[in-house]
Amino acid sequence: MTGVDISQLIGRVDDLPTLPQTFLRITQIVNNPRASAKDLSSVIGDDQVLTARLLRLVNSSFYGFPQKVSTVTGAIVLLGFDAIRSLLLSSSVFEIFPGRRRKNHKGLSALWDHALGCAVGAKVIGSRLRYDNIEELFVAGLLHDIGKIVEMVYLPDAFSKIQALVKEKDLLILDAEQEVLGFSHAEVGTLLATEWKLPQKLVRIIEMHHLPQEAANFSRETSLVHFSDILCRALDIGSGGDPWVPPLNDFAWNAVGLDQGGLPYVMTEMTRVYRDMRHVINSGR
């Protein structure tokens, strides 16, 4: 133990990044069944940056919609309210963490790439399995390792130690975290997600993404993210902080239930969409 514990982190919660006010307003609206597309679009429309980012996402290969969607209202009614919220959350989290632009922060950038890869993977697998709410899977993939990003930005010394330990003892990052911090990035991520008042499902996925069999109601979604996480490492998309491909959880593989021809398809499609999305996300900066 190096004098850092999770309560210390909780103590610094006020310093933790917050989601933009707009997003909170949007959540409020989406939770109201009587809210109209107009209500939602007026809130999004107030934020020029958010509007631009949303439209860029909607018109990207993420959806492959054959025509150009040029208005926020159009995007809302075309995709549905839930989808829009997930998309907005996705584009917001990229913005709120500092350091992504710092050139020397190579590790952080790789972590974000890994997050995006996992998000894309979850979405691609979800589409293949005809899952209804693929936007939610995308956000879940994006946020699953948010705890690592918090550690890296807010506990940089501890995180360096963790990384050194990973190299030195050939440990998985999860085990190194336990040794150095006494808690894991899953716990940190859960803390942040709760603080952000994210939907229960997202919180559970972040908390259980290494133990999908214990995610109860959300075990299928959690398994899917777990599987996508491992695929990303296998495909070498970004870096999860250690060079290892953690073992694929048997339970997760069964819960996902991907068909025979599914895996090659998912891997090809993942690489293609990831490239495109990376461009879309980065061009907005």
Added chain:
Amino acid sequence: MAAELGPEAYQDFINNIEDFSHFQEKAGITSGVEHIWGVFLKDMERILNVDLCALFLVNEETHEFELYGVAPEAMRDECLKELDLQIECGVFSWVIDRRLPSVLPSTVFKKRTALMLPLCTANRTLGAVLTVTKMEKSSITMETSRLLGILARQCSLVMENAMLYEHLRKEHESLQKAQSQIIQTEKLASIGRLTRAASHEILNPLNIISGYAHLLKIGSGGDSKPSRYLNEIINESGRIAKVVSGLMQFKGSDALKAASTDLNSVIEKAISLTEYAAKFNKVRMDFSPVPGIGKVMGDSEDLIQVIISIINNSLEAMPEGGDLEIRIEPVKGGGHEEEGFVKVKITDTGCGIPEDVREKALEPFFSTKGDKAMGLGLYMAYCVVQRCGGTIQIGSGPGDKGTCVTIMLPLADKTG
């Protein structure tokens, strides 16, 4: 900005969802698509005001979306145009692929909104509903969009179940039909075997009976009473012999005379033999020979008898006159089983045969004509055709009127 909501709004939302969950009670597994569509339209009206609502179903063979129904019917053309345009720009397939309701500007109706609801279940895309509404798309609420999704899902489930049920029912029906045909064939075959054996056993003692009766008659001479009795015995024995040898005639010899016969001339002969009776009944007979139809397996005399007895039945069914049509046509590509056959269809405009009688019509001694007939005509026809390796079927004529007898006969030059 929407006003803050009290619990009532959520209550309303939940009530609506609950109502939609009753879809399966309103349209069960045995309801046809039409009924389900009716229930859907009613539920749809509760969600929003629609100008047009159209159901497209996927054709299982061509995999194309086909228009099933439009409400109101007058908008049919516009509706098809709207779909065509949405398909053309690729939007339609995108929506179907995404499997969630989507709202788009209408291409045909300016300033209106088009709503597309894909109807799909976990494994199958059943179709889609296209709706056009005057409602401004920005005023569509979260509630509306969710309810549409729930309604579409409920409808898809019920529709898939109904379709599966219908499919199963048809399959079951055709199996049942095949089964009853097998039973019928088996029945007739066993009757045939029985008569073959029985007639032999009857004719021998009968010969002895009538022989002694003749001897007695010669001995008794004159016009005495016993002699009259003996005459009765001889006459009645003769009748028994006629009935039994009638059966024997068609008992079906095991060795088929491998003759090939020209079907055109068989039918022409049969017509010429029944022409007089037809004229008498004011029945117009219509047959034109088909050149190059090929020869069929079977004895020409037997086949002429077959056609005559069917014609006779038809004539009797048309005491007030009518039309009798005989058609022959080669069977092409109707499945492997029917390849190399010629079909003879004899259709009349008579009183027809009720469904329950049709089954028994081929049985021996079955007759609806009372004492006038022995009921062997069609049984004989059946035996002859069966012996040729063909089939005979009795159905109703066009428009469920009259009778249509279909005989399938194998071509003589049929290979294999």
